[in-house]
Amino acid sequence: MTTLNADTTPSLAASSTASTGLDPTPDVATLRSIATRVRWLSTAIVDAANRGRPNVSGVKAGGHQASCASMVDIMVALWFDALRREDRVSVKPHASPVLHAVNYLLGDLDPKYLPTLRELGGLQSYPSRLKDPDTVDFSTGSVGIGATAALWAALAHRYTAAHFGDTPPAGRFVSLLGDAELDEGAIWEAVADPQVACLGELLWVVDLNRQSLDRVVPDIQIERLQGMFAAAGWQVVTLKWGRAISELFARPGGAQLQQRLETMPNEEYQRMLRAPGCEVADRLLAGQDGPALSELVGSLTADELAAIVRDLGGHDLALLTQTFADVDEHRPTVVFAYTIKGRGLPIEGHPNNNSALLTAEQMSQLAGASGTSLDDPWRTFAAGSREADLCLERAQALRREPTPTCRDLDIPTSLGREHRTAGSTQAALGRLLADLVRDAPGMADRMVTCSPDVASSTNLGGWINKTGVWSATQRRDWFADDGQRVLRWSEVERGRHIELGIAEVNLVSLLGELGTTWSRWGQRLIPVATIYDPFVSRALEPWSYGIYAGGQSILVGTPSGVTLAPEGGAHQSITTPSIGLEQPNCVAWEPAFAQDLEWTFLEAARHVGVPGGTSAYFRLSTRPIDPALANLPDDPDLRERRRRHAIAGGYRLSSHPAGADQVTLVGVGAIMPEVIEAAQRLADQGVCAGIVVLTSPDLVFRSFQQRGHVSGGHSGDILGTLFPAHAPAPLVTVHDGHPHTLAFLAGARGDRIRCLGVSEFGQSSGLADAYRLHGLDAASIVDAALGLTGH
Structure with a gap:
């Protein structure tokens, strides 16, 4: 671990901290001038959103002027000196106005957007890769998730570069995050992953302003944080003090001054920042003995002393640029940069400054100090x-070439495998992926699978x-000569499966970044992750956020529901069907038969890794099902008709027309054998029951929302096909998931409905007992149907 201050920086006479009255070097002086303007612009962007436009709703636009201010110097050192065009940066959510201010000075943002923060069609509240009008490398806003995105993007680039020789090069993957963000578990799950220690292109910069949303952090615990990164193989650099105060530490009394500052509680330090300059000396000397310290403090004016206690490493531009230039690129690096929240603003260091906004008078004073005015807030530098x-020079240096266009990929509609023996959809997925290598090698080349230590299961x-x-x-395969090994675990640079530890958040975060390679580097991938379905909820937020950020992928949850009955309630997932149905930019599937899964x-793969594409979620089962129950047509035209209905959301399994139904049984996934058995029992009692197999309740719901009008989407008018308006009949829906999932079908034609499903925690049992316990067995289905038909 390295702490940089006076030992590695120029003397006091070359200090970059202009407020000390010392002359900065020309280059650093230019950076300081730009930083002053960036601080003003970011503050004015938030001000314009709140005071600059009418508020008819009474809901404030909000913003984070203090959080922006602490990041300004770090970001100026990066964008105006250290970054290369190949680098990619994740910016902490609350610093989005700083990013927009930087992009504006670099000519990457039209000035018309500067007053539009948090306005429809304007700048987003937090950096958004897809919704902001300027360059944003990573969407952030979900604390911890955006920070780790750069890490997974680095891994995704390494994968594409290892497999495709025409992948454009990448530089550093930089994450700028707040110290409070290190409380998030997602951070440490990512840092601890074994593959991360070799990613020398990773650079994290922690804005160590020692404040969170509601408080001054009472204990920095910097040693603990440093140790955790170091234990994971990271290089740890700490920028605690700037050059000016570091030189004071070398003078008589300096050691006592350093000890005093480094041992005082955070709250006391923050309070000292809020005190008038004339009180700083007394606060520093309170309870201290020794003439050397008193003499040193007394040698400085009140203004010099007020400036010197603010001279932190995260605000020393020369120290920052030197640090970024000297980073060891053979292992990941984290830089802890000490900063002041609200640096340079009237709300500097205030314990409740997170969402505080400057008044009109304060904005006017800041404008004057920044060399601009409220009448012309978006003024740029004179030609x-x-x-x-420097702005022109850096704009040219950072300008990127357009992303290459992805090559066309031939994805078949069917692989032609004859599914003759009983099997589960989970097993069918394994066979399908293996078949791709032979039957669709072009598609297999672009397929990458991931799992959190559950690949074999x-x-x-x-x-x-x-x-x-x-x-x-x-890595060497030490079991290559073991003849009894079934799974050949050969770790090679050309492999197509990525195994992570048992950390579902890591899995879906990587999945999201693998799903963006088509838009970042012109390399289309079809990422597929398998996860135990009960743990989908655990991974839901980062998975959803990855989709929001433009990642397209396929998530497979298996086994699902209570069908894996011996596992009991601990491995039961009953809400995941709703999760899939409600997730934007994603299609949820739950096929019952192997052929349906293949189709x-x-x-789903056809829509992954393309402009306007979507992700997919598959809910699969380990229950073997006889494929003969699917009654797959032999006629090629009828088989193709079945396929088109299956990929639209469902098909009718009954041989009689819908108009003959006295009741319609609607089933999804692994429960179909009970549905089919119930239909036969009803027929034996003289009740004609139709059978509808839903492969995607999601697509059927979309068709329901379209009210039967074809809109060019996935589903078209599949609802009208499955439930024709001229043939109303009572409905019994059956699902190994929460019964609410299919309740919307009652609104299709106004039919009476009974929804069967799982709404209680399960317990270990046999399959028949589990279905009977939750009312999913054939007898329960028959009873529900007879109740609706009045028999």
Whole structure:
């Protein structure tokens, strides 16, 4: 671990802290001038959103002027000196106005957007890769998730570069995050992953302003944080003090001054920042003995002393630029940069400044100090000035080439496998992936699978044996000569499976970044992750956030529901169907039969990694089902008709027309054998029951929302096909999930409905007992149907 201050920086006479009255070097002086303007612009962006436009709703626009101010110097050192065009940066959520201010000075943002923060069609509240009008590398806003995105993007780039020789090069992957963000578990799950220690292109900069949303953090615990990163193999650099105060530490009494500042509680330090300059000396000397300290403090004016206690490493531009230039690129690096929240603003250091906004008078004073005015808040630098020249120079240096266009990819509609023996959809997925290597090699080349230590138990073994496990570094296979080994776990740079530890958040975060390679580097991937379905909820937020940020992928949850009955309530998932149905930019599937899985999976893959594409969620089962129950037509035209209905959301299994239904049984996934058995029992009692198989309640609901009007989407008018308006009938829906999932079908034609499903925690049992316990067995279905028909 390294702490940089006076030992590695120029003397006091070359200090970059202009407020000390010392002359900065020309280059640093230019950076300081730009930082002053960036601080003003970011503050004015938030001000314009709150005081600059009418508020008819009474809901404030909000913003974080103090959180922006603490990041300004760090970001100026990066964008105006350290970054290269190949670098990618994740910016902490509350610093989005700083990013927009920087982009504006670099000519990457039209000035018309500067007053539009948090306005429809304007600048987003937090950096958004897809919704902001300027360059944003990573969407942030979900604390901890955006910070780790750069890490997973680095891994995704390494994967594409290892497999495709025409992948554009990448530089550093930088994350700028607040110290309070380190409380998030997602951070440490990512840092601790074994593959991360070799990613020398990673650079994290922690804005250590020692304030969170509601308080001054009472204990920095910097040693603990440093140790945790170091234990994971990271280089740890700490920028605690700037150059000016570091030189004072070397003078007589300096050691006592350093000890005094470094041992005082955070709250006391923050309070000292709020005190008038004339009180700083007394506060520093309170309870201290020794003439050397008193003499040193007394040698400085009140203004010099007030400036010197603010001279932190995260605000020393020369120290920052030197640090970024000297980073060891052979291992990941974290820089802890000490800063002041609200640096340079009237709300500097205030314990409740997180959402505080400057008044009109304060804004006017800040404008004057920043060399601008409220009448012309978006003023840029005069042409020919050092600042304007540097902005032009850096704009050119950072300008990126357009992303290459992805090559066309041939994805078949079917692989032609004959599904003749009983099997589960989970096993069918494993066979399908293995078949791709032979039957669709072009698609297989672009397929990458991931799992959190459950590859073998989710049937990825055949795929892994054929394609290998990818590793950022080649590893020796010590079991290569073991003849009894079934799963060949060869970790090679050309492998197509990525195995992570048991950390579902890592899994879906990586999945999201693998799903953006088509738009970042012109390399289309079809990322597929398998996860135990009960743990989908645990991974929901980062998975959803990855989709929001533009990641397209396929998430497979298996096994699902209470069908894996012996596992009991601990491994039961009953809300996941609703999760899939309600997730934007994602299609949820739950096929019952192997052939349905093949069709729907290939259809889902077609929409991954393309402009306007979507992600997919598959809910699969370990229950073997006889494929003969699907009554698949032999006629090619009828089989193709079945396929089109299956990929639209469902199909009718009954041989009689819908108009003959006295009741319609609607089933999803693994429960279909009970639905089919119930229909036969009803027929034996003289009740004609139709059978509808839903492969995607999600797409059927979309069709319901469209009210039967074809809109060019996935589903079209599948609702009208399955439930024709001219043939109303009572409905019994059956699902190994919460019964509410299919309740919307009652509104299709106004039919009476009974929804069967799981709404209680389960317990270990046999399958028949589990279905009977939750009312999913054939007898329960028959009873519900007879109740609706009045028999």
